[in-house]
Amino acid sequence: MGDFFSNLDTQDLIEATYETFYMTIVSLAGTLILGIMLGLLLYMTDKDGIWQNKYLNLITAAVVNVFRAIPFIILILLLFPFTNLLVGTLRGPTAALPALIIASAPFYGRLVEIALKEVDKGVIEAAKSMGAKTRTIIFKVLLPESMPALVSGLTVTAIALIGYTAMAGAIGAGGLGNYAYYFGFQRRDWDIVLVSTVLIVIIVFLFQFIGDYITKKLDKR
Amino acid sequence: MISIEGLSKIFTSDKKKITAVDDLTLSINEGEIFGVIGYSGAGKSTFVRLLNRLEEPTGGRVVMGEKEITTLNSKALRLTRQDIGMIFQHFNLLWSRTVEDNIAFPLEIAGISKTKRKEKVQNLINLVGLSGREKAYPSQLSGGQKQRVGIARALANDPKVLLCDEATSALDPETTNSILDLLVDINEKLGLTIILITHEMHVIRKICNRVAVMESGKIVEQGDVLDVFSKPKQLVTKKFVEQVMGTNDEDDSMDYLLQTYEEGKIVRLHFVGEITNQALISQLAKQFEIEINILQGKIAQTQAGAYGTLIVQLEGNEEEINKATSFIQDETSVEMEGFGNG
Ligand SMILES: Nc1ncnc2c1ncn2[C@@H]1O[C@H](COP(=O)(O)OP(=O)(O)OP(=O)(O)O)[C@@H](O)[C@H]1O
Numbered sequence: 001m002g003d004f005f006s007n008l009d010t011q012d013l014i015e016a017t018y019e020t021f022y023m024t025i026v027s028l029a030g031t032l033i034l035g036i037m038l039g040l041l042l043y044m045t046d047k048d049g050i051w052q053n054k055y056l057n058l059i060t061a062a063v064v065n066v067f068r069a070i071p072f073i074i075l076i077l078l079l080f081p082f083t084n085l086l087v088g089t090l091r092g093p094t095a096a097l098p099a100l101i102i103a104s105a106p107f108y109g110r111l112v113e114i115a116l117k118e119v120d121k122g123v124i125e126a127a128k129s130m131g132a133k134t135r136t137i138i139f140k141v142l143l144p145e146s147m148p149a150l151v152s153g154l155t156v157t158a159i160a161l162i163g164y165t166a167m168a169g170a171i172g173a174g175g176l177g178n179y180a181y182y183f184g185f186q187r188r189d190w191d192i193v194l195v196s197t198v199l200i201v202i203i204v205f206l207f208q209f210i211g212d213y214i215t216k217k218l219d220k221r
Numbered sequence: 222m223i224s225i226e227g228l229s230k231i232f233t234s235d236k237k238k239i240t241a242v243d244d245l246t247l248s249i250n251e252g253e254i255f256g257v258i259g260y261s262g263a264g265k266s267t268f269v270r271l272l273n274r275l276e277e278p279t280g281g282r283v284v285m286g287e288k289e290i291t292t293l294n295s296k297a298l299r300l301t302r303q304d305i306g307m308i309f310q311h312f313n314l315l316w317s318r319t320v321e322d323n324i325a326f327p328l329e330i331a332g333i334s335k336t337k338r339k340e341k342v343q344n345l346i347n348l349v350g351l352s353g354r355e356k357a358y359p360s361q362l363s364g365g366q367k368q369r370v371g372i373a374r375a376l377a378n379d380p381k382v383l384l385c386d387e388a389t390s391a392l393d394p395e396t397t398n399s400i401l402d403l404l405v406d407i408n409e410k411l412g413l414t415i416i417l418i419t420h421e422m423h424v425i426r427k428i429c430n431r432v433a434v435m436e437s438g439k440i441v442e443q444g445d446v447l448d449v450f451s452k453p454k455q456l457v458t459k460k461f462v463e464q465v466m467g468t469n470d471e472d473d474s475m476d477y478l479l480q481t482y483e484e485g486k487i488v489r490l491h492f493v494g495e496i497t498n499q500a501l502i503s504q505l506a507k508q509f510e511i512e513i514n515i516l517q518g519k520i521a522q523t524q525a526g527a528y529g530t531l532i533v534q535l536e537g538n539e540e541e542i543n544k545a546t547s548f549i550q551d552e553t554s555v556e557m558e559g560f561g562n563g
Pocket residue numbers: 232233234239240241259260261262263264265266267268420
């Protein structure tokens with residue numbers, strides 16, 4: 001038994017776990033901002049929306065759909081020039097961030113749009129009848145009223161992101177995926193693959209747990 | 222005063238045109254409770270929503286006080302809306318905010334400072350009778366309590382006008398009555414004009430001063446509630462009056478009453494406002510040597526007094542009965558019809 005884990009290097013493992021967290025959390029923050037912007041744009045420009053605009057809506061929807069359709073692994077490759085320009089390197093956790101954000105923001109944007117559509121039209125109308133500005137409607141009605149759905153959507157996105165970080169790791173982005181692939185799989189050190197996998201599963205559970213907890217806390221309906 | 226001139230709204234959906242409000246002209250006095258009644262699809266909701274331009278009119282004018290609502294630009298409209306409260310059938314509260322934060326919302330929109338807000342919210346909570354429930358979320362309240370929050374919220378910026386779209390339609394009869402009492406209370410205390418939309422005649426009967434009956438986007442009849450109740454002209458209006466007064470099957474039963482009660486004289490009394498029936502009956506009994514037997518009747522209370530009919534049998538010697546009937550005809554505002562026997 002002791003022999004099975006002989007290839008593990010605690011220092012490397014900690015480093016890889018840290019990188020996975022780093023990539024997930026930073027890209028999640030980027031996804032949150034970009035996704036909310038996309039979701040709001042989709043919702044507000046839709047028919048009967050406050051900024052109703054057929055063309056803007058169509059363009060946004062097209063961009064979102066295209067980026068959601070491209071498989072992540074191909075997206076990373078396509079984004080190489082852009083990444084290089086932006087972060088000056090193609091390796092390491094930071095290099096993975098643009099691809100991670102661009103892959104998950106459209107996905108989260110759609111979830112945001114769905115969440116906003118669930119907000120009671122009557123409440124928006126009530127805010128209008130009180131003389132609310134559009135900004136007030138967005139920040140004091142739409143976002144707070146859809147908060148549980150926004151958080152549970154973010155949880156789903158975070159879990160997809162953890163999967164993406166592992167995939168990005170396989171082409172050199174660092175993190176647990178990278179560790180499992182280069183140090184485990186390629187050298188046939190199965191203990192490394194096993195431990196990395198278990199750690200990723202634990203991280204997924206952790207995000208799910210925190211997400212569910214916050215969603216439940218927020219929901220006063 | 223609110224004057225509405227030639228107001229109309231045409232919806233275009235799937236190339237079909239629906240005229241929801243059709244060249245409507247109306248004026249509403251300051252400080253009155255004005256009711257608009259009509260069946261589903263008559264255009265009532267569209268009509269109130271045109272008043273604060275939640276719906277853009279296709280044509281016509283709305284003038285409130287000195288302000289012409291229909292020509293305001295969007296910024297001026299937003300500011301003017303703070304002077305027009307609105308309450309809704311389904312309350313439309315923010316579930317994510319507590320009672321006090323819901324009531325504070327319009328104050329936040331108006332840019333009132335936090336300390337001022339707190340004070341105001343507390344006064345409003347007391348006004349609508351929700352003390353102790355400040356920290357509750359809407360989901361923890363009953364329908365009636367939710368509507369009280371809705372009313373407090375609508376009153377937060379001291380509006381001059383309150384628009385109510387089916388404000389009691391989702392509530393049970395008892396809760397409806399308590400909300401209506403609250404509206405009358407507010408109307409008297411704050412002197413604000415209330416425009417109330419409903420499809421229930423008893424709501425009109427209970428609190429309105431004047432009423433307009435709406436059908437296919439038009440006002441087909443309007444006037445003081447009592448007049449409309451006592452002399453409904455249009456078929457729709459008659460049907461609405463029947464909601465409260467029951468159907469007019471009295472004439473059928475009159476023959477039956479005449480056959481059954483052969484003694485004395487049977488009279489039908491029409492009460493139209495002011496005088497209360499109890500006082501008349503007891504006066505008759507005291508002043509004249511007659512027995513009064515109430516056979517049938519239906520009386521409803523409106524804001525302007527009682528309205529309804531009562532069929533009574535007057536027994537005694539003929540001279541006393543005649544004195545009593547001429548007293549009713551000459552000294553009171555009650556209308557009387559006599560039948561057979563005497
Ligand atoms: N946004 C809209 N688009 C198209 N038609 C509409 C719209 N809103 C209302 N209408 C139509 O206008 C007419 C009047 O509707 P409105 O809601 O004003 O009636 P209402 O008197 O309030 O009825 P209810 O008692 O059922 O609330 C209806 O025929 C309705 O279908």
